[in-house]
Amino acid sequence: MSRRRWQKPFLLSVVLGFIVFIGNVAAVQAAQVDSVRLWRAPDNTRLVFDLSASADHKLFTLENPSRVVIDIHNTELKKGFGDVPIDDTPITKIRYGDRGNGTLRVVLDMSAPVKPRSFSLPNHGDKPDRLVIDLYDGDKPTVKTVTAVKEVSNGKRDIIIAIDAGHGGEDPGALGPKNLREKDVVLAIAKQMARMVDSTPGYKAKLIRDGDYYIPLKERRNKARDLRADLFVSIHADAFKNPKARGASVFALSRTGATSETARFLASKENDADLIGGVGGVSLTDKDNILAGVLVDLSMTATLTNSLQVGDHVLKNMGRISRLHKKQVEQAGFAVLKSPDVPSILVETGFISNPHEANKLATHSYRKYMAKAIFDGVKHYFEQQPPADSWLAWHLDKKRKNLPSEYVIAKGDTLSDIAKRHSVSVKRLQEYNRLSNASIQVGQKLQIPSS
Structure with a gap:
């Protein structure tokens, strides 16, 4: 047999074998x-x-x-x-x-x-x-409530606090000992804080996330803008590369560089949330159109100033129940804080990677203390500079003028709670409203004397 005659079948078998091999690899x-x-x-x-x-x-x-x-x-x-x-x-x-x-x-x-x-x-x-x-879901009709119209028309609106529990759904956030997940911890703190906000006259809480699902970072801050929130608070409990790191922190946006290596590290981790939680076509390197012309605008400067001020109040109150990682508000390029017109802070309630702090964050009582500390700081800030059209501004003005304010009794209220909330005694509250006993009814209006 000539060399050419046997080469053809051989080459054919090699080609067929290669095709079969490629098919098997694909399978x-x-x-x-x-x-x-x-x-x-x-x-x-x-x-x-x-x-x-x-x-x-x-x-x-x-x-x-x-x-x-x-x-x-x-x-x-x-x-x-x-x-x-x-x-x-x-x-x-x-x-x-x-x-x-x-x-x-x-x-x-x-x-x-x-x-x-x-x-x-x-x-x-x-x-x-x-x-x-x-x-x-399909489009749902927008329903305007009479209450909302009244709040706007009488000029005594509630101060709206948008509370954002970080992570959620696909993104568990940082993981601590015994499978403690950041998304669960911060949602619990956010809900506790919301209840406190709603039970305080002149304030209204809006939860950005009220269940176990993920919301993109841009959408979180946009929700706060759509709500016309007076403050956006994003709650976290992050992990650090060093498990010995501990302490609560408060962050505001930085238009330049981060104020510390920890701030830079945490901002980078939080900004990766969209890659974990799942956002199609996300690009965190490009600035939003809305920010392109506003990062150097005076409105952004005022928003950042207010963010730093409220952050300072929150940090000081957190320091009463927790060790602080830094004694001043830090700054970094957190994507979730890039709102041009809503003061925004990010609160790190502790390092979930630290066993000691993780144990505390796992308890209902500590979460409640933390929620109260955050809200107390928020209240101190707004009591110093309340929005001009708010109920709080009207109430504080009446107190300054030594005039009584009005309170409508809600479900679950007691006379002692109302007295404590407004810094007056139960006896004075009864005398001022000519009450013969401590019995009150839902919907009843009380005149609150200045303390």
């Missing part, structure tokens, strides 16, 4: 859905697929009945969706199947039409490659 490299998780937020549902490798996908919707279809290419499912909690979501059923060619099809049967959005997240830190499906 081996198929991505796998290792787990599926679901988070419910007030206005959307998030479905997250944890993948062993990145995978292309396609999403589309079908009507009558309403369905959302996700095709994930070159991917196989490790287990079904039986343990995915779809209660209290618009998803009524999750179906799936192999479409051939390695394409996994997932069909979400919906109880109502939604606006879906999908994006991929590359692996980051201890997070794997992920496919994120956000299902936004």
Whole structure:
């Protein structure tokens, strides 16, 4: 046999063998859905697929009945969706199947039409490659309440405190001993502080996050702006590379550099939250359009000044119950604080990476003390410079003029609590309102004498 005659079959077998090898490699490299998780937020549902490798996908919707279809290419499912909690979501059923060619099809049967959005997240830190499906609820009509109209018309509005519990949902935040998660700790503190704010005359709390779900950093500060908040307080309990680091801190935005290495480190970690919590197409290096022309504006300068002032009051009150990491308000480029017109502070309630502080943060009582310390600082600030159109400004002015103020009794109020809150005795309160005993009713109006 000539050399040419045997070379052809040999080369053909080599080529065929190589093609088979490539096919086997492609099969081996198929991505796998290792787990599926679901988070419910007030206005959307998030479905997250944890993948062993990145995978292309396609999403589309079908009507009558309403369905959302996700095709994930070159991917196989490790287990079904039986343990995915779809209660209290618009998803009524999750179906799936192999479409051939390695394409996994997932069909979400919906109880109502939604606006879906999908994006991929590359692996980051201890997070794997992920496919994120956000299902936004249909538009809901805006309802204006009579109470809101009255508050604006009579010029005695509440001071609005926007309270932001950091992290949430996909992003657990820092982890402490015994699986203590920052997102749980700060949500508990935020809710306790909100209750204190709402029970204080002249103040109203608005929780940016009231459950276990993630909100992008930009959206958090924008929510505060939409609420026309007088103050934005973001609550955290971070970790540091040195487990011996301890102490509470308060931060404001810096338009230049960070005031310390710790501030720079924490700002960098917090700004990574969108990469962990899941935001499609996020770019934290570019400044928002709204900030482009405002970072050097006088309004931003005034906002930063107010942020530093309220931060100083909060820090001093926290120092009464906790060791302080620094005795002054620090500054760094925290993305969540970049609001041009809402004074904003970020409160680190302690280092969850420090075993001693983690043990305290794990208790209900310490969280309550911390919430009170933060709010006491906020109150001290606003008592010195209340917004001109607020109830607090009107109340303080009446006190200065030695005139009585009015209080409407709410559910759960007692005469002793009202007296303590307004720094007067129960006896004087009874005499001033001609009360024969301590019995009061919801909706009843009391005149509060100056203390």
